[in-house]
């Protein structure tokens with residue numbers, strides 16, 4: 001601290017006694033912020049390395065890019081539904097009536113320096129952000145990284161995914177072009193289908209009858225402030241928790257549930273991360289510079305009496321759209337009120353299917369009864385039921401995405417729209433079941449291959465002829481490291497209810513819930529769901545020469 005100095009004010013200290021400038025700045029900052037001890041404790045934090053741990057970073061960097069470009073767009077975008085007549089540089093729109101929001105987006109695209117590029121970067125980054133979150137979420141799912149103690153962080157992440165979807169939706173609704181207006185109309189239909197509260201919510205949100213004059217301004221506040229603000233808080237919380245829990249790692253020699261093997265945060269990880277940020281930014285900018293996204297000038301301003309053909313939401317909303325498109329248009333009448341099941345059921349299913357994923361960590365730990373901490377990741381093949389359930393979920397998602405784009409599939413592949421709707425309806429039920437069975441079999445097959453490798457070594461491709469004429473392939477033994485990786489996973493033992501009568505003949509009460517739990521545990525994690533790992537005896541027996549090629 002500066003109290004140690006003997007300098008009188010104004011008299012410069014001799015140069016050789018001065019600390020380097022960097023150190024003095026650091027000292028100055030530390031005296032006011034006290035960050036030294038915090039940094040010291042965390043700078044050498046170890047991060048394990050695996051390519052799939054980059055996915056969270058892609059989410060982070062695309063989020064930052066979205067915020068940076070979003071701020072630029074706010075400088076020129078006018079969130080107003082007031083009508084104006086267009087007199088800008090885009091000739092085909094001359095004299096056309098449109099909202100100020102649409103006119104200002106045309107202005108951003110044609111007049112503002114770098115405007116079109118920034119708009120495109122913002123939109124492409126949003127598409128990549130959500131794709132990144134989707135893949136990151138499934139990296140976490142398939143490796144079981146959501147298990148204790150990371151369940152809350154899974155929920156934080158899940159919220160980020162859902163809020164990201166709605167932030168994207170409010171964003172692409174802002175330009176008030178024909179496509180975005182169609183999307184808003186779709187949403188109003190979904191809101192109206194809610195019993196009792198639907199009409200009130202719609203009137204409140206739109207400030208009267210659709211489309212009203214308020215929705216763009218309201219979506220604007222939600223889009224640039226409310227949702228990104230919450231998301232920013234969640235991202236910070238998410239990363240603090242990643243720090244606090246420490247990152248998980250895949251099994252390997254020397255890696256246990258109690259340590260982390262990897263590189264220090266500073267300088268190695270920070271340097272990598274910094275470079276990776278610019279790579280992601282560069283990649284998104286190149287795409288934005290060469291691939292048009294949302295050319296709003298092509299379809300004109302929104303008018304409630306028109307709908308554009310091939311109207312598609314961004315990919316992350318296609319799943320919700322699919323439910324509505326393929327659902328039969330059922331309606332029932334209850335006490336003089338119409339209940340639009342054709343929209344209400346899709347709305348409920350949308351929430352249910354997403355909710356199931358959010359709650360999965362809790363459901364799984366309830367079924368397995370596993371309350372231990374897990375810092376070593378599972379290989380997807382070693383948790384066949386979980387992997388198969390995840391693939392079944394993804395299958396529903398993508399089947400519904402096909403449903404959401406049924407018109408595009410029909411026009412591009414010359415197919416009947418009805419045939420596609422029927423395909424999606426059948427696939428909604430059959431697809432996940434099929435995906436579950438096939439995935440589980442593949443996982444078990446891979447487990448069998450791992451066992452085979454452990455016991456008989458790696459196929460070398462060398463064919464040898466034995467003295468009695470038989471041809472055999474030479475198998476090479478695995479390295480100890482490889483052997484460790486293939487055998488480190490633990491195998492679940494399903495929950496047992498145990499004897500219901502004790503040695504004195506007293507019956508123990510077992511609730512129906514406990515029975516269901518034990519049955520689920522057995523059918524999901526029982527013997528049929530895993531290939532027993534080779535035992536040390538088996539390994540010794542085979543590698544000692546008998547039967548070994």
Ligand code: HEM
Pocket residue numbers: 052053054055056057059060061063133134136137140145146150153154155156157158159160161235238242246247248249
């Ligand atoms: C704005 C969106 C998100 C950002 C910026 C983000 C960022 C990150 C980062 C940088 C990591 C550490 C590196 C890695 O494992 O990839 C991480 C880990 C994690 N993320 Fe996310 N994430 C986001 C969304 C999600 C979502 C949607 C989920 C799941 C629903 C999720 C769940 C997790 C979990 C459980 C971990 C800990 C994993 C472990 O330690 O192995 N995150 N996240």
Ligand code: HEM
Pocket residue numbers: 066067069070071073074077105108119122123126129164167168170171172173174175223224225228231293294
């Ligand atoms: C997760 C966060 C966000 C997502 C997913 C997102 C997504 C989008 C999308 C898809 C659009 C439509 C772009 C187009 O015209 O083609 C948009 C528009 C817009 N966004 Fe965002 N955005 C996010 C955050 C922000 C933030 C933080 C700001 C400002 C601080 C912002 C400002 C704007 C503005 C002003 C527009 C209208 C201009 C235009 O459409 O070109 N956004 N956003």
